[in-house]
Structures are given as C-alpha cells and as structure tokens.
Amino acid sequence: MTQTDILSSLSSTYSDEFQRIRRQFEESRDSGPVLRERSYLVDRVVGALYEHLISAEPGGPAGLCLIAVGGYGRRELHPYSDIDLAFVCANAGAESVHRDATAAVLRSVWDLGLRSSGGLRTLSECRTVLGNNPEFAIALLDARYLGGDPELFTALHDRTLPEVIARERHTLVANIEELTGQRHKKHGDTIFHLEPNIKDAPGGLRDYHVARWLTEIAALDERGGWAVPEDLWPQAFSSGARAAFDFLTASRCFIHYRRERDDNHLTYGLQDQAAQERIGISAADELSPAEWMRGYFRHARLVDALARRLLDETTRSRRSLMTVYEDWRSRLSNTDFSVIGGRIFLRQPEAAAQDAGLTLRLFEMVARHGLRLSSEAERAVTEAVPRLEPNLRELAEVGLSLQEILLMPHGAQSLRVMHQVGLLGAIIPEFKGIDALVTRDSYHRYTVDEHTFVAIQTLHDLEAAKRRPAGSEAPEQGLSPAESRFAALLGEIERPEMVLLALLLHDLGKGSNAGDHVQAGLKIAEGVLARLGTSPEEDRSILFLIAHHLDMSSTLLRRDILDPATIREFGRKVGSVERLKMLTLLTFADVKSVNPEALTPWKADALWQLYVSTANDLARSLDDERLTAADDAALDIGGELPAKQSFGPPSDLHGFLAGFPQRYLAVHAPGEIIEHLDMAKSLDVAGVVVRTERQPSYWALTVITRDRPLLFATITGVLASWGMNIVKAEAFSNAQSIVLDTFAFHDLHRTLDLNASEVIRLEQSLTDALAGKASLAAIREEVASRSASLRPPRNPVPAQVRFDDTSSAHSSLLELVTADRPGLLFDVSYTLGELGCSIDVALIDTEGQRAIDVFYLTSGGAKLSPEREAQIRTALLQLLSEPRPNPVSAVPVTAPRAMADEGREA
C-alpha cells in the first residue's frame, strides 16, 4: 500500500470509530468509555503508522521506542484533546538514524487531522529534562509504551524516571507549584466562575492531575516505585475525587462534542443543555441549570481542596528547619496554635472536636493575621464540625466571635475557610442554602456565597486603603476620589460590625425558593439573629439594612435623584443619618462585589450624590417631620417591646410622642422610649430628671425637663465647666413642651471614672442649674477659666457660617463649620441666646477636628430677619476667630460625634 492509501484507510477507520464512540456517549452519557476507547483508537492509528514508517518487526528497532505521555499516556483522551507523543532513543547515534522516520510519523498524525505534539529525545536528555522543560518532565509522569524497543522503555520507565524524579523532586514540585499558581492566577484564584473553564480553572481537571502528579512523585520518592495515586489519597477525598473526576470528564466530553473542538468553556448555553441532558449526574429528576452548576461547584471545591492540600504538604516537606525557625510568623504561636510558614497548626488537633471555643479562636486568628490553615488543622476542624454542631447553635460566644471575625482585617478570608470546612453552615445552617448558588445572569460574576465574602472583603479593602498614607499606595490599590469618600464614611459609623453582619446575611433569602429574596431573607435573618444573641437594637439596625439593601440602587437607577421629592421620600424611609451611612456603605459593598466592574464611577458618583442629598435633607427637615398623636408609627412601639413591659394607657404614650420629630423613633429603641416616658411621668414631682450612665466608650446623660429659655446653653455650660467634651447628643421636645436631652460625652480628666461620688455631684449641679439655683454668668466664667488653660488648636479650621431660609417652613437654618473644642457648644448657644434666638433644633457632628453644626433658629416665633442673620454671622465669626484652646489630652474620638440637639425655647 502506498503512504496515501494507508493514510486514507486510517482516516476512514478513525472517523468511523470516532462517530461510534460519540454515539455511545450520546446514549450512555458515560465518559469512561470515551476516554479509554479513543485512546485505544489512537493507539491503533499511531501503531499502524509506526509499523509502516519505522518498523514492522514487533519490538523493533532496537534503541528506539514510542511512548504516549500526558493525558494520552493516562488513557484519558477527551474527544478533541491533543495527542502527546514522544520518541525516545538510546543514544545520539540512534537519534540521527531515526530522526527522519520519527518526524514522518508525527507529520502523518497531523495529516490525519489529529492535533498532536511530540519529538525525539535521547535517554540521557530525559535525565536532564527536568530543569529546562518542566511541562515535558511532568508529561513523562504519565509515560506509556506504544511501540519499539521494550527494554528501552523499561529502562526509562522503571529506572531512569524513578531515579531522576526522586533526585529532582524538589525542582519538579516547585515547577508544578509555579505552573499551578500561574494558572490559578489567570482564573482569578477562585473556583466560583459562572462560566468556568472546566479544565484550567481552580478545581478543574488540571487540578485533579496536579493532585495525581504530586502523589506519584511522593510515592516514587518514598517507595521507589510507581503507584496508583488515587489509592493513596486521604479517605476523606478518595470517593469524592472519583465522583468529581467522572463529572468533570463527562462535562468535558459533552462540551467537546457540542463545540466540536478542544474548548473547555462551560458557557450558559452549554449549562442549560448539560442540565437538560443530565450530564454527569444520575438524578432521575430534571435539574435546573443552576442546580446542575451547584453540583459542578461542589465537585470543583473538592478537587480544589485536594490539590491545595497536597501542594501544601509537599511544599512544607521541602522547607528546611532553618527557614521554619526564621519565619517571623512563628512569633504568633501560642498555647493553642503554632504558626509555621504562614500556616496555622493546632497543637492538639483532637481537642478541636471537644472545644468549640478553640475552633472559633482558630478562625479569629486566621482573620486577624491572614494566616492559612494547615491541612492538619483543616482536617481536624472538618471532622470536628458534625460533633460541634449542636453546641455551636447554643453557645453564647458564637455571635460575639462572629462579630470579631467580621471586624478583623482578613475576616472575609476567614469566613470563606469557615464555609469550606462546614463551620459557617454549622453556626448558620441557613448559609447552606446559598452554598455554591448560582445567580444566572451575565452581570453576576460570583456565586451567592462567594459574593457575600467578596462584599465583606470590599469594606475591609476600603478600611485598609484609608489607613495607607496618601500617595504611598500602588496604583492598583489606590482608591478613586469617589471611593475615598466612602472610605471616609466608613470611619464615621459607630458600629461597622452591624454593616458587616448585615452583609453576611443580606442574600440568605436567595437560598429559599420564595419569589422575593429580600422578604425571605428578612425572615431567615430574624431567626439567625435570635440565635446569635444580638441585642434588640442591633437586630433593628441589621434587619433594616437587609430590608432596604436594594433601595439605594433602585432609587438611583429608577428615580430622579435631583428631585427633592425623591430625596425626601427616601430620607423618610431611612430615618436617621447614622442608618443612611450604614446603608450607603452596604450598597457600595454589595454593588461592587457583583462583578469587578459593576460599580462604575458613574454609579459611585450617583450613590454619593444620593447620600449627600439625603443626609442634608435629613438634617434640614426635622422641623417639618413631626409625630402627631394619631400617628400609626407610635402604635407600633408597644408591640415591639421585648418583655411586653407595661407602659400605662396608650394615650399616655401618644401624648408623650406627639410633637417629637420622626427622627426620635428612628434613633431610639422602643425600650428606651418607654424609659423616657417613665421619666417624664415623674416630672410633675421632680421638676428635672437627670440620669447618668457609664457606656463602654463614653458617658451618657439623659435630662428631661420642662422647656425654658437658654436650656441648651445651661446644660452644655455645666458639662463644659466640669471639663466634659460632648461627643454626641440629641434633644427633642414634644407638643407638651417636655424637653428630652440625651448627651454622650468624654470625661477628659477621668473625673467621673476615678471618683464615683463625683457622678452624683455632676447630676446635682445640673439639677441645680436647671432649677435656676446657679447663674449662667457663673457657669460662663467657669467655662472661660477652664478654656484659658488649654492650648490653641494645631490645625485651625476656618470658621464658616451659612444661613438657609428655605428648607424649613418655621425656622432659619444656621450651618456652622469650625474647629472643635470643649466648650464650643456652650459658647455658640450662649451667643445665640444673647442675640435673642431660640434654638428649635440642633444637629451636631464632628469629623476629626471639625465641628459641623446645624441649628434651627427662630426669633419671636418667626424666621430670622436678614439683619438679625448678619448680626449673628458677625458675632459668631468673631467668637470663633478668637484664639481658642483645644483639649490638651483629648481622648481619641473613636466614635463620631453625631449629635442632634433640639430644645424648643419659649
């Protein structure tokens, strides 16, 4: 037969058989026979070419053999995958004899339309190949005899390779590690792609092979012989890995047949078909594409964990004792854990199953230092989870521990690992509902669980970027000007852990089949929070955030955010600036973690615009948004009370609430409101009710009294004369002219902390001053003498005074920005009082050293005249330009001074 005849006969054999194998797959959906039979088919084709072009003699010629390597060597040929061949000859002499014939074989394989690669190498080249061609060296691990000199093959396979691999295993493992690292990086280091490449993405087939190679290398090293890697895998993996392999190969065969080429991209279209045709699954019921993909992710996760674990173990065995001791992270070791090479080990792995606290501390440590779990620790925790599960749900410290983890710089990574080992699902079983759950639209990049972790990470990234000094960051880590505004906002909120908890729970509703994921999620979150032991007030914040997590996005996309009516309506829904800030940050993180490009500068700007307009509107609309006795909102209070404590007839509550701004309900929990009501009831006897309380980061003062002139100046004056720095306050007055003031202040000189009796004296001096027993002039002198002893501020903030006569129907708004200092509020409110103004409302906030205050002023019950405004402006600018002191040893203000004050003065 001529060369052409042979090629055409082989070609028709190949294509007939190829079609037969394909038909078989279409019927059985089983990839095993495809992989095997295609490799037997190629064996036949290549064998015939070898016979024709090199030697028809069995086992001939001496000194040359043909081997299959890579996937073909393993007998795993997918329908369109490449055929990797190699000729090996005994010495350079044989090489020159056979060069042309071997090239002709390889060319003919190409001519048959089979994509192949291969070359001719001497045995000694195979010995040195490790250093200069790592890919070929790895391919040789799967070498299989096809034809030629069997003794030569035995020499290669049973002597040369084991010897070389044992000698060079460190280089080889390092190569595998490096190639794997590069490949993972190319695929974003996550298994969670909505259209994954099932060969190369993390958790794909290539990672399965990485696990095999590493095991083969270890076996050659330890036993000096070849092994079946699957037999040596840890019990926990072996059956799962087999199932994952079957699923992945079936899917890959399916993609190849549909695309008719070596394409490994599992696109949406292919996912639909694969689910419909039940590729890789035995389920009798039809699966939705999302459910089918969930199966994919579970398999990929196992393969990913297996490959990482084996890489981890082999890498560690490579490290010398010296480098271990030198590792700075080992300084992090303590009695429970040791830290080696950035990996954390349990000193007593068996203790994990008994001690839930230990397991939680392990993840706190991961979250704090960004460590990785050692494979032993991972295994110990994975095995401990089922036994810990009943305890975890009852343990009071679980909720606190979870908040700790959320707040730490590597919290997102720690949660991700907790999720992988099943711990997060044990603490929050509802999390299992969004495990590997796919959101099927091209806008979403991640599965729901991964989106949650990325969102949490997004807030930590903001936090980290904020801490870097300006100009020092690498460009890719830098924040855009728009983003740095959100970073500043993050510094202003009091309880970032509330936003983080809300983010953790915000999409749990997607795991239920209910139509509206927000409503479903709220129900789930309520249950979760009840177990985590959060306070009712915290629950209100978190549930509010979850309930409204889509509102800002939809407002800025569907409504006109330049329309004051849109802003007013939105502000009413949110209620307070603190909540608005939290919701803005939650929205920022949520949108940004849909996909890396989802938060366009356009959207970031619009979100900021919506925030600023709403914040301003909330500050300017207090006057017009007041509760009435018939307000339905008031009726809800009783129902929301935790212990259903009695508060007398509802009319008492309604009478008390009437006239308070809507904001009062937004910033006070029902329990607090009832306490205020009780205090107000004793007003007829006492005249003034004062209560002081120590809070973790500040002192809290509540004052209830009847309205009177200069009330606000008197209280701020007494506090200033005691050397207290007000950081937060609210004052509300109702229709019965009962004024309720709550202040948070810092005790700069620790007077109250060190002398318990001084607390009573402070309360007494407030009561006396409000009862008119101390003159305001005396208080003023006291404040002035205290201020004189303080140093002037280092960075004076130029004072700005602005009036706004349009926002409120009843009052003129004064907006004041100036350097913050103790006594400032007293000085300003005293000056305003002297100029004949009543303070209706005040909203006071601080940003670092700047005080940002808004006062609602009236004079004789009406808005201020332009002349009066000019007079006030001059007086205030003069007051604020005087060299005034700053606290010598100011307590660092961790919480922002978000102060709202309101006192309706006669």
Add this chain to the structure above:
Amino acid sequence: MKKIEAIVQPSRLDSVKDALVEIGISGMTISEVRGHGRQKGHTEVYRGNEYTVDLLPKIKFEIVLPDAQVNAAIDAILKSAKTGKIGDGKIFVSNVEEAIRIRNLDRGEKAI
C-alpha cells in the same frame, strides 16, 4: 442609514428601552455618561465642603437603523423619556455611511 444618539435621564432607562423594543428595535448600545447641557448642574454643601455636581449622570442610547424606522424611533424615545423637567436630555440624528457585520462581512442595512 441613520444613527440616533439619545441622552436621557437615568430614571428613564427602562422605559426608553421598552419603548424601542416595542416598535421592533432590538439592537442598541447603552452607556452611562456624564455631562451637562443648559442644565448646568448644582452645588451641594455637605459638611462645609462644596460639591459642585457640574457633570450630571445621564444614559446614552446609540442606535443605527434604516431610514424608514428613524421617525418611529424618535417618537418612541420622545414619549418615553419625557418628564417635562429641565435635564430631560436630547436626541441627535446623523447619517451613517456604512455598517459591516464582523462575523460574516454583511454590509449596509443587512448588517444592522
């Protein structure tokens, strides 16, 4: 062939898109843009800082279509984008010389 570029309020995105689809136009390019016309933006003072929003967020539609469809498309956009307020946007119509489908080299109206 003509190209219609329509700058509209972000809040009208869905209604304009639906109106175009309804009259049988399915191909369009939509971008988030910022800019200003006579509506010069506004200044917002927040915490003592002035934020001048001089470039306002808008949505731009770009559609290339056969001459016969142009008027219907303009009507659809006008009806769906109008709120009656300043800043409702503009429509620009221009001639298109050639259209080529990259996949199969179709040219002219066949390619759009």
